[in-house]
Amino acid sequence: MMRGASQLVDFIHHLRCAYEYMQGFRRDRPGTLVERLATNYAAKIEWMYKDLITNPAFPIEVRDGLKNEWNVDTFATDAIREKLALLRDDQRLEIEKLIELVLDGQEITSITTDVEPNGETDAAAGNVDQ
Secondary structure, three states, X not given: OOOOHHHHHHHHHHHHHHHHHHHHHHHOOOOOHHHHHHHHHHXXXXXXXXXXXXXXXXXXXXXXXXXXXXXXXXXXXXHHHHXXXXXXXXXXXXXXXXXXXXXXXXXXXXXXXXXOOOOOEEEEEEEEEO
């Protein structure tokens, strides 16, 4: 993987967010000067994206990663980040381990347990999700 590729993926993620916000802004103001401006700005964002994914300076793997990031549910990624921020450090570490297993091709089965207010768990009452 190219050095700095993750920064490019983050850039594309934020570029896509900006594009979606601009499209919403445009849709909310039909027939106005603001709509025309927003349409122009959205076109410039599209140009930046297309320039990046066709630029031979970047390896094909990086360009494919950028395309994949552009096509994901942009706001779902942000929602996941917001939820991660609410976890304790040990919980975040566990989530990171799970993500690494998924990326390595492992199948994950989760077992949920009821947690009492005192922190004790009742594993016998747990549910298995697949």
